[in-house]
Amino acid sequence: QVGNLLWKKARKTRQLLPPGPRPLPFLGNLLDIEAHAPWISYAEWGAMYGCDLVYSRVLGQEIFVINSEKVAKDLLEKRAYNYSDRPYFDHVIDRFGLSFSSVFLPYGDLWRMHRRLFQQSFRNYASLHYRPMQLRKARQLLLQLLSTPESYADHFQTYAAAIVMSAVCGYEVTSCTDPLVMMAKQTVDLTVGATAPRKVAILNAFPFLFRLPLWLPGANVKHDAFRCRRSTQNMLETAYRIVQEKMHLRTVGPCMVSDSLRRFKNRDATGKFEAAIKDTSATAFCAGSETTSATLLVFLLAMVLHPRVQERAQLEIDSIVGTNRLPDFSDRPSLPYIDAIVRETLRWHPVAPLGVPHATTSADVYEGYCIPKGATVIANAWAMSRNEHKYPNPSEFKPERFLTAEGKLNHDTVSFAYGFGRRICVGRYMADASLWSAIVSLLAEFRFTKAQDTCGKDIKIEPQWTSGSTSHPLPFPCHIVARSPDMTSEKLAQLSRQSTLHRGGWYKEHPPASFVGPF
Numbered sequence: 366q367v368g369n370l371l372w373k374k375a376r377k378t379r380q381l382l383p384p385g386p387r388p389l390p391f392l393g394n395l396l397d398i399e400a401h402a403p404w405i406s407y408a409e410w411g412a413m414y415g416c417d418l419v420y421s422r423v424l425g426q427e428i429f430v431i432n433s434e435k436v437a438k439d440l441l442e443k444r445a446y447n448y449s450d451r452p453y454f455d456h457v458i459d460r461f462g463l464s465f466s467s468v469f470l471p472y473g474d475l476w477r478m479h480r481r482l483f484q485q486s487f488r489n490y491a492s493l494h495y496r497p498m499q500l501r502k503a504r505q506l507l508l509q510l511l512s513t514p515e516s517y518a519d520h521f522q523t524y525a526a527a528i529v530m531s532a533v534c535g536y537e538v539t540s541c542t543d544p545l546v547m548m549a550k551q552t553v554d555l556t557v558g559a560t561a562p563r564k565v566a567i568l569n570a571f572p573f574l575f576r577l578p579l580w581l582p583g584a585n586v587k588h589d590a591f592r593c594r595r596s597t598q599n600m601l602e603t604a605y606r607i608v609q610e611k612m613h614l615r616t617v618g619p620c621m622v623s624d625s626l627r628r629f630k631n632r633d634a635t636g637k638f639e640a641a642i643k644d645t646s647a648t649a650f651c652a653g654s655e656t657t658s659a660t661l662l663v664f665l666l667a668m669v670l671h672p673r674v675q676e677r678a679q680l681e682i683d684s685i686v687g688t689n690r691l692p693d694f695s696d697r698p699s700l701p702y703i704d705a706i707v708r709e710t711l712r713w714h715p716v717a718p719l720g721v722p723h724a725t726t727s728a729d730v731y732e733g734y735c736i737p738k739g740a741t742v743i744a745n746a747w748a749m750s751r752n753e754h755k756y757p758n759p760s761e762f763k764p765e766r767f768l769t770a771e772g773k774l775n776h777d778t779v780s781f782a783y784g785f786g787r788r789i790c791v792g793r794y795m796a797d798a799s800l801w802s803a804i805v806s807l808l809a810e811f812r813f814t815k816a817q818d819t820c821g822k823d824i825k826i827e828p829q830w831t832s833g834s835t836s837h838p839l840p841f842p843c844h845i846v847a848r849s850p851d852m853t854s855e856k857l858a859q860l861s862r863q864s865t866l867h868r869g870g871w872y873k874e875h876p877p878a879s880f881v882g883p884f
């Protein structure tokens with residue numbers, strides 16, 4: 366009650382509100398926000414008003430944007446009990462068939478059940494089990510890239526999806542035309558488009574758009590919603606069915622679904638619990654594949670634009686690993702520059718620039734500013750990545766930022782790229798290992814340069830970025846070539862087999878105590 370009164374007063378006087386451009390009646394600040402890159406508008410407001418917390422209203426939605434890690438930690442972590450809900454865009458989430466997703470669940474018992482299912486398989490030590498599989502997939506990625514380098518974006522997507530599908534339901538992806546990969550890709554594309562912040566705000570404010578006849582302009586929303594719903598439904602059923610069939614045939618290896626079913630076999634595996642298993646698997650397919658492949662695209666762009674970084678990384682790999690085998694996780698502690706590249710990639714262009722919005726469960730006051738119950742609270746990872754004090758010349762790609770004077774990794778893990786508090790990304794340990802294994806393997810075997818035109822001149826790259834709930838570079842022209850001039854698929858496959866045999870015992874000899882990861 367007191368919170369509500371305070372909020373009414375704050376809205377009226379604007380004195381207790383964080384700074385932000387004055388909203389128009391009804392539309393609010395819709396027109397002040399750059400549609401393609403809202404994170405840039407919010408970061409600019411922060412700089413303009415000299416405040417790390419800015420306020421905007423968009424079509425009746427109260428939005429508080431956090432532009433610094435300090436404020437994000439103060440609110441989303443230290444006051445996590447109040448900042449762990451999600452804004453409920455009922456019209457959008459339900460119509461697009463996304464209410465299954467753990468990412469959008471309100472903070473409550475069902476979310477806790479989902480989170481527990483994830484944690485059992487993806488917490489830091491549990492995710493170590495997936496490392497041999499991640500390396501195997503990284504080596505498949507090398508082979509695919511060697512045969513069709515121009516399809517690099519598809520290969521990254523297949524790599525990311527193959528890891529998630531293996532970890533979640535023990536499904537082995539064989540090629541980029543795998544039906545489950547195609548299904549996941551279609552669902553992810555539709556979901557990322559559906560959850561673009563501006564679109565969500567508009568559809569939430571004008572739910573009648575879902576009811577327009579299909580021939581009217583703007584009515585494609587209805588069509589998209591239908592496709593998205595059908596696609597997510599397919600995903601939900603498919604993942605679960607695959608595991609059940611495999612369990613029936615006793616061919617399923619360790620994976621999230623089979624582990625959950627086994628762990629809870631004495632419980633009633635129907636109803637709520639069964640639904641939660643289906644929902645978490647489909648969530649992982651969507652949340653885990655797009656983000657990882659998008660980050661690999663950012664990495665590739667950075668390598669093409671920064672040949673010196675690439676050379677230094679390859680020198681490091683050659684001196685530690687040599688050229689007779691491929692790198693593996695036992696090399697990780699000796700390759701700090703590679704880890705610095707992983708971190709700089711996450712920082713240089715965070716693929717979830719606005720994370721996923723949190724929401725308050727009660728009204729709050731922070732540094733004299735009033736934040737109402739049900740407010741949307743966004744952690745602007747993009748603004749955090751542009752912090753000039755922490756990252757001088759932030760638009761430059763400089764992995765050295767993450768190294769001490771002695772060449773060791775510093776303590777900055779760029780954790781803001783994975784969100785904050787109780788809703789922090791539950792797949793971050795697995796994501797980190799997927800990024801590392803792909804990046805180190807790619808650098809060990811390939812050289813990435815600008816493509817050349819018919820006159821032999823470098824083609825200038827002007828990166829175009831996608832916009833939605835995630836952002837990554839659209840495919841750009843580049844030249845990907847094996848470092849060894851006589852490399853063939855057979856030789857690469859042989860190298861991969863040798864490396865696996867050579868280091869096969871490592872995981873047994875090095876149980877979780879040697880966990881090397883960023884968190």
Ligand code: HEM
Nearest residue numbers: 468652653656657717720721783784785788789790792796
């Ligand atoms: C580079 C890869 C990845 C990035 C950058 C990333 C980033 C994020 C971010 C920013 C959030 C929102 C956190 C918040 O609300 O504060 C999130 C949530 C989430 N991520 Fe990831 N993620 C990645 C990979 C993965 C993977 C591999 C999985 C699954 C296995 C996954 C599963 C999830 C789930 C389930 C949530 C929702 C958590 C919740 O609401 O409680 N992510 N991720």
